[in-house]
Amino acid sequence: MTEVATASIDQKLTGGPVIDCDLHNTVPKIDALFPYLSAYWREYCTQSAFRGPVDTAYPKGHKTTARPNSGTPPGSSLELMQQQVLDPWNVEVGILNCTYAIESVHNPDTAANLAQAVNDWQVAEWLDKDSRLRASIVVPVQQPEMAAKEIERAARDKRFVQVFMPVRSSILYGNRHFHPIYEAAAKHDLGIVLHFGGAPGNPPTPSGWPSLYVEEYVGMGQVCESQIMNIIAEGVFDRFPTLRMTIAECGWAWVPAWMWRMDKEWKGLRREIPWVREAPSEYMKKYMRWTLQPIDPPDILQFLRIVEEMGSEELLLFSTDWPHGQWDAPEEAMPPDLPDGLRRKVAYENAKAFYHRL
Amino acid sequence: MAKYVVATVDEIPPGGKKIVEVAGRSIGLFNLDGEYFALRNRCPHQGGPLCEGRIAGFVIGDTPGEYRYSRPGEILRCPWHGWEFDIRTGQSWFDPKGVRVRAYEVAVASGSSLPPDAQPALNTADMRADEDDMAGLEKGPYVAETYEVTVEKQYVLVNVPS
Amino acid sequence: MVQTLEQAASRRKTRFAVIDCDIHTAPKNDKVLGKYMSERWRKHHEQFGGRGHAGAYYPRANMNAARTDSWPPSGGPPGSDLDFLREQLLDGWQMDYGVMTPLVGSGGQINLEYGAAHATATNEWQMAEWIEPEPRLRGSICVAYEDGELSAQEIHRASKYKQLVQVLLSARTTEPLGRRKYYPMYEAAVEHDLPVAFHFGGSGGSPITAAGFPSFYYEDHAGMPPAFEAQVTSFIFEGVFDRFPTLKIVLIEGAFAWLPALGWRMDRAYAKLKDEVPTLQRRPSEYLRDHFWVTTQPMDEPHNPDHFKRIVDNIGADRLMFATDYPHWDFDAPDQALPVRLPEEQERAIMAETARSFYKLA
Numbered sequence: 038m039t040e041v042a043t044a045s046i047d048q049k050l051t052g053g054p055v056i057d058c059d060l061h062n063t064v065p066k067i068d069a070l071f072p073y074l075s076a077y078w079r080e081y082c083t084q085s086a087f088r089g090p091v092d093t094a095y096p097k098g099h100k101t102t103a104r105p106n107s108g109t110p111p112g113s114s115l116e117l118m119q120q121q122v123l124d125p126w127n128v129e130v131g132i133l134n135c136t137y138a139i140e141s142v143h144n145p146d147t148a149a150n151l152a153q154a155v156n157d158w159q160v161a162e163w164l165d166k167d168s169r170l171r172a173s174i175v176v177p178v179q180q181p182e183m184a185a186k187e188i189e190r191a192a193r194d195k196r197f198v199q200v201f202m203p204v205r206s207s208i209l210y211g212n213r214h215f216h217p218i219y220e221a222a223a224k225h226d227l228g229i230v231l232h233f234g235g236a237p238g239n240p241p242t243p244s245g246w247p248s249l250y251v252e253e254y255v256g257m258g259q260v261c262e263s264q265i266m267n268i269i270a271e272g273v274f275d276r277f278p279t280l281r282m283t284i285a286e287c288g289w290a291w292v293p294a295w296m297w298r299m300d301k302e303w304k305g306l307r308r309e310i311p312w313v314r315e316a317p318s319e320y321m322k323k324y325m326r327w328t329l330q331p332i333d334p335p336d337i338l339q340f341l342r343i344v345e346e347m348g349s350e351e352l353l354l355f356s357t358d359w360p361h362g363q364w365d366a367p368e369e370a371m372p373p374d375l376p377d378g379l380r381r382k383v384a385y386e387n388a389k390a391f392y393h394r395l
Numbered sequence: 396m397a398k399y400v401v402a403t404v405d406e407i408p409p410g411g412k413k414i415v416e417v418a419g420r421s422i423g424l425f426n427l428d429g430e431y432f433a434l435r436n437r438c439p440h441q442g443g444p445l446c447e448g449r450i451a452g453f454v455i456g457d458t459p460g461e462y463r464y465s466r467p468g469e470i471l472r473c474p475w476h477g478w479e480f481d482i483r484t485g486q487s488w489f490d491p492k493g494v495r496v497r498a499y500e501v502a503v504a505s506g507s508s509l510p511p512d513a514q515p516a517l518n519t520a521d522m523r524a525d526e527d528d529m530a531g532l533e534k535g536p537y538v539a540e541t542y543e544v545t546v547e548k549q550y551v552l553v554n555v556p557s
Numbered sequence: 558m559v560q561t562l563e564q565a566a567s568r569r570k571t572r573f574a575v576i577d578c579d580i581h582t583a584p585k586n587d588k589v590l591g592k593y594m595s596e597r598w599r600k601h602h603e604q605f606g607g608r609g610h611a612g613a614y615y616p617r618a619n620m621n622a623a624r625t626d627s628w629p630p631s632g633g634p635p636g637s638d639l640d641f642l643r644e645q646l647l648d649g650w651q652m653d654y655g656v657m658t659p660l661v662g663s664g665g666q667i668n669l670e671y672g673a674a675h676a677t678a679t680n681e682w683q684m685a686e687w688i689e690p691e692p693r694l695r696g697s698i699c700v701a702y703e704d705g706e707l708s709a710q711e712i713h714r715a716s717k718y719k720q721l722v723q724v725l726l727s728a729r730t731t732e733p734l735g736r737r738k739y740y741p742m743y744e745a746a747v748e749h750d751l752p753v754a755f756h757f758g759g760s761g762g763s764p765i766t767a768a769g770f771p772s773f774y775y776e777d778h779a780g781m782p783p784a785f786e787a788q789v790t791s792f793i794f795e796g797v798f799d800r801f802p803t804l805k806i807v808l809i810e811g812a813f814a815w816l817p818a819l820g821w822r823m824d825r826a827y828a829k830l831k832d833e834v835p836t837l838q839r840r841p842s843e844y845l846r847d848h849f850w851v852t853t854q855p856m857d858e859p860h861n862p863d864h865f866k867r868i869v870d871n872i873g874a875d876r877l878m879f880a881t882d883y884p885h886w887d888f889d890a891p892d893q894a895l896p897v898r899l900p901e902e903q904e905r906a907i908m909a910e911t912a913r914s915f916y917k918l919a
Contacts, residue, residue, distance in 0.1 A: 101829050206768045213459065241767045242787035244730045248795060251830040252733070255790050255822050256767070259783035263766035266780050270773050272459030288822055293864070294782075294814035294857065301858045302779035305477030305887070306618060307489055309775050311463070312456035318860075333821045343818075346864050362829070441893035442569065447626045449619075474625035475888050477618055 043125040050371045051355070052380045054129035056388035056395070057122065059232075059285045059328045059356035062133045062163050062172075063112035064089065064155060073157035078150050090138035090151075094203075094234030096250055100362040107360035115166055122359045123169055129385070130395060132198060133163060133172040134232050134285060140178050140203060141236035148177035149187065156191045164196045171395070173201035173230050176218065179237070185217040192225035198394040199228035204260045204287060205235030211264075211271030223277045226393035231264060233257050233286035257287045262295050265321065269299065272312040274324045281391055282325045286358055289327035290334050293346035296321055322349045326391050328356035329383060330363040330370065337374045350379050354388045402551040407431070410468055414446050418555045422446075422542060425482050427469055432482050433553045434471065435540035439487070443475035445539060450482070471539075485539035569650070571892045573901075574909040576918065577646065577655040578852045579756075579809050579880035580694075582687055583621075583636040590661065593678035593685075601671055609665040610760040615774035619886045627884035635884035639691060646883050647693055650891045653909060654918050656722060657683055657696040658756055658809060664702040664726055665759055672701035673711060680715045688720045695916060697725035697754065703761070705741030712745035722916045723752045723807060727759020728784045735788075735795030747803050752850070752915070754807035755788060757781050778887075785811035786819050793823060793844045796837050805915075807850045810882060814857035817871040820845050846873070850915055852880035853907060854889040862897035874903035878912040 067089050071079050095102040103111030137155050142148040155175045163170050174191045176184035191197050200222050240246045241253050296318035334340040364370040401415040407426045414423045421436035423446025436446040452467035471480045480487050543554040591599040629638035661679050666672030676699040683696035698715045700708035724746050746753050764770045823841035859865045
């Protein structure tokens with residue numbers, strides 16, 4: 038079967054090599070993890086017919102999940118990733134986010150062993166096969182101590198650059214409950230990526246379960262808002278000042294209004310969270326970044342206005358979000374009329390500066 | 396500038412306050428450990444009656460779960476949006492950017508003859524704020540207007556531009 | 558020269574007329590609403606009282622979440638004394654009208670029949686103790702919004718009171734408000750040409766954020782927009798406005814600077830995910846523009862005042878309605894609340910004229 042490679046992207050769009058901060062490597066099926074699981078766990082998966090975690094973040098048949106010809110399942114083929122993204126976009130570094138919903142697995146040991154296997158699989162099938170790639174450590178977020186152990190283990194491989202935490206969770210990520218994860222990550226200069234998705238079991242809105250996928254898709258920005266507020270209010274960056282967080286695949290046009298909201302109320306309610314020593318928006322600018330896709334502003338004017346309102350040109354990180362179909366023409370992925378300085382920052386420099394391990 | 400009598404000393408014991416109308420302005424008088432301070436009764440944020448707000452201590456921390464409490468009774472919280480002002484200086488500590496407010500020089504004078512039984516309300520020796528606690532926070536441009544206060548015999552006077 | 562001076566009260570003025578679209582009047586005590594209930598429910602009210610989804614309480618910045626200067630001298634909680642309300646608010650700011658949004662929790666009751674009785678009592682109380690004596694006041698029809706039949710019943714009953722100008726819900730409900738179970742309520746509302754408003758707060762049984770319960774009141778207080786955003790998204794994508802083309806929604810006390818970005822995000826998502834909602838007739842931002850009004854408190858405060866103007870231009874001054882949220886501590890003062898001087902037409906609209914036209918006030 039021949040697959041279609043993508044023509045080279047006009048370098049005028051990106052101004053040179055890029056760092057792609059949101060690529061997806063998909064575990065093709067549970068068997069792919071078997072070489073990295075012990076005999077007990079192989080048998081457990083086989084006999085229970087456990088085929089992998091179930092989550093609703095990506096409806097299988099829709100192009101927002103899978104571009105045409107991006108593999109079976111989409112994202113499972115390195116070759117296609119090379120042909121469709123890494124080569125044509127001149128990717129110098131591509132960061133993999135494996136959205137394997139470990140958090141939905143309630144048995145802590147199953148969760149921990151699966152996470153370990155996924156990370157070993159990432160090394161063998163991706164990192165070892167293309168030197169441009171970096172990856173995110175998959176962990177059982179719902180078991181922070183076990184997650185910390187896996188971070189310690191995986192961190193030895195310098196090609197892991199961050200820890201993967203899905204945006205949806207059952208406990209807000211600022212909670213001290215998660216400190217073991219942040220401690221381990223900070224110790225090894227690993228970033229954190231809060232990524233679209235998650236299957237924690239509780240509803241994705243404060244008012245229960247929406248009927249439609251499109252609501253969950255749109256609503257992921259709001260989940261980010263709640264997470265960001267909690268992370269800052271709970272003093273995560275005060276306790277771990279070297280920690281860095283990337284918000285991936287949730288949009289960013291909502292950021293300025295959220296900055297204003299957080300700042301306004303903090304001024305009067307500061308006493309409740311006295312370790313938050315400066316305006317929450319300052320924390321956002323210092324410690325957080327947002328991947329580029331999906332681009333919500335409808336045109337270049339609004340795009341630039343939002344960047345202006347965010348108060349910094351250093352906050353956006355280029356991403357293709359392959360194989361998710363967030364854009365069609367390359368000009369939709371990277372606006373052609375960005376000012377030159379901003380273009381290079383978004384395409385390359387911001388990520389280079391932000392990730393300790395790049 | 397003119398001096399206006401606003402209270403007798405026993406009206407504003409340590410820890411007490413009084414709000415008066417002077418030269419077209421509403422002003423709050425405060426007594427901290429026998430020293431008098433005056434602030435404009437108008438929050439620079441949205442004009443709320445600042446001096447009607449509650450008085451609290453100062454709290455700061457470095458890390459989650461840490462509440463370092465000091466200077467009880469010296470921080471005024473606007474009754475509307477809760478912004479904190481240092482009674483001694485009128486300084487708001489927590490908004491480094493924003494609206495420009497007129498600042499007044501603060502000069503505080505102790506009374507020349509305080510009633511002999513005036514005592515500080517609390518033993519504040521253990522509760523002095525660390526220099527470090529107050530440093531490192533940005534002073535905002537928000538300063539509540541302050542006025543010079545002197546005590547002549549039994550009266551409290553405030554010095555206000557006419 | 559030393560002068561001794563008298564105390565004098567001060568008044569503040571606004572440039573234009575003021576209509577306040579979010580006033581929280583409150584009963585003086587627990588017994589008040591019981592007077593407007595049947596014997597059966599009054600007894601229940603006294604013995605059992607309210608039962609909502611407990612576990613979501615955060616101690617407020619101030620008692621009753623109120624301005625410390627809003628406790629009436631006659632006694633009773635903030636918002637419970639009409640004379641003091643007139644002094645501090647209606648007369649104090651020379652308001653043309655004020656719309657009451659009582660937060661007494663009728664709709665959050667898990668015992669739905671009790672909630673319905675509670676709602677009826679609240680509506681009667683508004684009429685008898687506030688609207689009758691004070692012609693500048695309007696009110697809101699409280700309902701047991703989690704039950705379509707009960708809420709429709711109350712809407713039909715209370716529609717005779719023309720001064721109850723909208724149906725009032727809370728922002729956090731058991732299901733997103735675009736879901737079918739709420740349609741009987743919308744049907745009744747549009748039959749009487751009543752807008753449906755939802756207000757900051759409430760608890761429908763889910764944690765108050767999508768990722769669990771926050772630790773701090775700061776988050777409970779500042780973190781409301783996600784709840785509003787999810788509701789707006791639900792109304793629009795579920796096609797509620799195709800089914801009820803005359804339905805109007807008011808967003809109360811949820812801030813508003815988030816609206817433009819949500820409009821873009823919904824449009825973009827719709828372009829990609831149209832297949833899921835093939836019967837939706839228009840783009841999301843068109844529904845947003847045509848069916849939603851929003852009150853201004855808590856006023857958003859962009860760091861740069863020009864950015865505030867962008868937001869107002871995007872949403873439209875003809876969709877923004879001023880509110881103080883009296884007597885709450887985060888009260889917006891009518892003469893100071895707008896962070897920047899807007900063109901006169903916009904300021905007039907926001908401060909009164911949008912509300913005057915929307916709620917059909919003189």
